[in-house]
Amino acid sequence: MNSLRARLLAATAVLLLAFIVLTGVALETAVSERADQAEHDRLQGLSYALLGSAEITADGGFKLAPRVLPESDLTRPDSGLYAMVLDERGEAIWRSPSLLDPLALETLPAVGEWQFMRIYPERGTLITLSFGFRWVTDDGTDYRYTLVVAEDARTFIKQMQRFRGVLWTLLSAAALILLIVELFILRWGLAPLRRLARNLANLQAHEKRRIEGRYPDEIQPLVSNLNTMLSNDQARLTRYRNALGDLAHSLKTPMAVLRGLAEDERLDENQRRGLRNQLARMNDILDYQLQKAAAAGKRSLAVSxxxxxxxxxxxxxxxxxxxxxxxxxxxxxxxxxxxxxxxxxxxxxxxxxxxxxxxxxxxxxxxxxxxxxxxxxxxxxxxxxxxxxxxxxxxxxxxxxxxxxxxxxxxxxxxxxxxxxxxxxxxxxxxxxxxxxxxxxxxxxx
CATH class of the missing domain: 3.30.565.10 (Histidine kinase-like ATPase, C-terminal domain)
Structure with missing residues (x-):
C-alpha cells in the first residue's frame, strides 16, 4: 500500500470501525441491562401487590381470590403473565388462573431474597422473579413460601431485536457518513502534496527548473530545499561545462605549436612521426577525458x-x-x-x-x-x-x-x-x- 491517502484512510477506517463496534456493544449492553431492570421492577411491584392481597389459612394454605388480582392478565388462561406460590417442598399450592401448568424452578431463593432469571419451558422463554418469604400464623406456626411471578419474554425479545436493528443500522450509516467525510478531509488535507507531485511532474515534462507556488508550513521547507538543490545542480553543471570549455580553449595554442613542430622538416622523419603519434594519443586522451567529465550524468528531476x-x-x-x-x-x-x-x-x-x-x-x-x-x-x-x-x-x-x-x-x-x-x-x-x-x-x- 504505497498511497499515503490509502494508508490514512485504512487506519481511520479501522479505528472508526473499532469505535463503532465498541459503542454499539456498550449501548446494547446498557439498554439490555436497563430493560432487565425495568422488567425486574415491574415484576417486583406485581409481587408486592400479590403479597398484599394474599391470605394464609390456619393449615398453611395460600388464598388469593381472582377478583383481587392486581393484573387482569393473571385471570386469563395462558395470557403471558403468570404467578404461583410454592411451599417449602417446592410444590405449587397456588397458581393464577392464567397459569395452566406449574413452572419448574431449579433453585428456590432464600427467605427475603429475590431471584431474577429466565427459564425455558416448552412453550417459550419466561422472565421470572422469585421471592422467598415466611408466614407465622396466630398459633405460632412458621410456614416457608416462594412467590414466583413470570412473564412471557417474546415481547421483550422482539423489542430488544428491533432496538438492535435500529442501533446497528444507525451506527453503520454514521460510520459510512464519517468515512465519506474523512475521505473529503484527507483529499483536502493532502491537496498540497498532490499539487507538489504535479509540479514535480511538470519539471520533468518542461524546461522549468523551479517549483512554483506557496505550500503549508510543513511542506514549504521541502519545496525550498528542492528549489535550492535544483538551482545548485544547474549552476554546478554550468560551471563544469564552462571550465571544460576554458580548458579546451587554453590547450589549443600549445597543441597547435606541437603540431607545427611535428611538421618541421628540419626534424628527422622518425622524430616527426613519433611526435605526431604522441600528439594523436594526447588528443584522443584529452577528448576522452573531456567527454567523460562533460557528461551531465543523472540529475535530479531530469527532463524526459x-x-x-x-x-x-x-x-x-x-x-x-x-x-x-x-x-x-x-x-x-x-x-x-x-x-x-x-x-x-x-x-x-x-x-x-x-x-x-x-x-x-x-x-x-x-x-x-x-x-x-x-x-x-x-x-x-x-x-x-x-x-x-x-x-x-x-x-x-x-x-x-x-x-x-x-x-x-x-x-x-x-x-x-x-x-x-x-x-x-x-x-x-x-x-x-x-x-x-x-x-x-x-x-x-x-
Missing part, C-alpha cells in the same frame, strides 16, 4: 526527452560522412519513446555507438529503442564481424579494441560506458541476428 529526433538527426549526419561506403542507417524508434537523460549525453552516446557501428560494420546499421517496464532499452546493430570470441567486458575499458585493422584508440565504447554508468544503467555487448555486433543499453526510469 524524445529519442527518435536525435537518433534520426545523427543518422542523417553519419549517412553523409559514410557516403562513400554506402552505409544505410535504419532508425526504428516510436515518437513516444522518451527517457530522463541529458540531451548532450544522449547525442554523445548515440553518436559514438552509431559511428562505431558504421565504421566496423558492412554497410547496415539498425537503431532501435523502446520502453519496457518503465525502462529505456536501446540497441545498435551492425552487419560486420561482431566482437569476436571471449569476454566483451574488456572492450568497455579505455584503449581496448576489438578490431585493430581500423584506425582508432579504443575510446568510443569506454566513453559510452561512462555515460551509461553515470545514469546507473547497463551496457551489454552481444551478437545480433545478422552476425554483427549489438550494443544494448538499458537506462532505468528511476
Amino acid at each position: 526527452i524524445a529519442i527518435a529526433p536525435i537518433a534520426e538527426k545523427l543518422a542523417r549526419a553519419l549517412t553523409k560522412v559514410y557516403a562513400e561506403q554506402g552505409t544505410r542507417f535504419d532508425v526504428h524508434i516510436a515518437a513516444s519513446v522518451k527517457a530522463p537523460i541529458d540531451e548532450g549525453d544522449l547525442t554523445e552516446l548515440l553518436g559514438t555507438l552509431m559511428d562505431n557501428a558504421a565504421k566496423y560494420g558492412d554497410g547496415e546499421v539498425d537503431v532501435r529503442a523502446e520502453t519496457r517496464d518503465g525502462d529505456l532499452h536501446m540497441q545498435i546493430d551492425d552487419n560486420g564481424r561482431g566482437f569476436g570470441e571471449g569476454s566483451t567486458e574488456r572492450l568497455l575499458e579505455r584503449g581496448v579494441r576489438a578490431d585493430t585493422s581500423r584506425e582508432g584508440q579504443g575510446l568510443g565504447l569506454a566513453v559510452a560506458a561512462e555515460i551509461v554508468r553515470s545514469y546507473t544503467g547497463d551496457i551489454i555487448l552481444t551478437r545480433c541476428e545478422k552476425g554483427g555486433a549489438r550494443v544494448e543499453i538499458v537506462l532505468p526510469a528511476e
Whole structure:
C-alpha cells in the first residue's frame, strides 16, 4: 500500500470501525441491562401487590381470590403473565388462573431474597422473579413460601431485536457518513502534496527548473530545499561545462605549436612521426577525458526527452560522412519513446555507438529503442564481424579494441560506458541476428 491517502484512510477506517463496534456493544449492553431492570421492577411491584392481597389459612394454605388480582392478565388462561406460590417442598399450592401448568424452578431463593432469571419451558422463554418469604400464623406456626411471578419474554425479545436493528443500522450509516467525510478531509488535507507531485511532474515534462507556488508550513521547507538543490545542480553543471570549455580553449595554442613542430622538416622523419603519434594519443586522451567529465550524468528531476529526433538527426549526419561506403542507417524508434537523460549525453552516446557501428560494420546499421517496464532499452546493430570470441567486458575499458585493422584508440565504447554508468544503467555487448555486433543499453526510469 504505497498511497499515503490509502494508508490514512485504512487506519481511520479501522479505528472508526473499532469505535463503532465498541459503542454499539456498550449501548446494547446498557439498554439490555436497563430493560432487565425495568422488567425486574415491574415484576417486583406485581409481587408486592400479590403479597398484599394474599391470605394464609390456619393449615398453611395460600388464598388469593381472582377478583383481587392486581393484573387482569393473571385471570386469563395462558395470557403471558403468570404467578404461583410454592411451599417449602417446592410444590405449587397456588397458581393464577392464567397459569395452566406449574413452572419448574431449579433453585428456590432464600427467605427475603429475590431471584431474577429466565427459564425455558416448552412453550417459550419466561422472565421470572422469585421471592422467598415466611408466614407465622396466630398459633405460632412458621410456614416457608416462594412467590414466583413470570412473564412471557417474546415481547421483550422482539423489542430488544428491533432496538438492535435500529442501533446497528444507525451506527453503520454514521460510520459510512464519517468515512465519506474523512475521505473529503484527507483529499483536502493532502491537496498540497498532490499539487507538489504535479509540479514535480511538470519539471520533468518542461524546461522549468523551479517549483512554483506557496505550500503549508510543513511542506514549504521541502519545496525550498528542492528549489535550492535544483538551482545548485544547474549552476554546478554550468560551471563544469564552462571550465571544460576554458580548458579546451587554453590547450589549443600549445597543441597547435606541437603540431607545427611535428611538421618541421628540419626534424628527422622518425622524430616527426613519433611526435605526431604522441600528439594523436594526447588528443584522443584529452577528448576522452573531456567527454567523460562533460557528461551531465543523472540529475535530479531530469527532463524526459524524445529519442527518435536525435537518433534520426545523427543518422542523417553519419549517412553523409559514410557516403562513400554506402552505409544505410535504419532508425526504428516510436515518437513516444522518451527517457530522463541529458540531451548532450544522449547525442554523445548515440553518436559514438552509431559511428562505431558504421565504421566496423558492412554497410547496415539498425537503431532501435523502446520502453519496457518503465525502462529505456536501446540497441545498435551492425552487419560486420561482431566482437569476436571471449569476454566483451574488456572492450568497455579505455584503449581496448576489438578490431585493430581500423584506425582508432579504443575510446568510443569506454566513453559510452561512462555515460551509461553515470545514469546507473547497463551496457551489454552481444551478437545480433545478422552476425554483427549489438550494443544494448538499458537506462532505468528511476
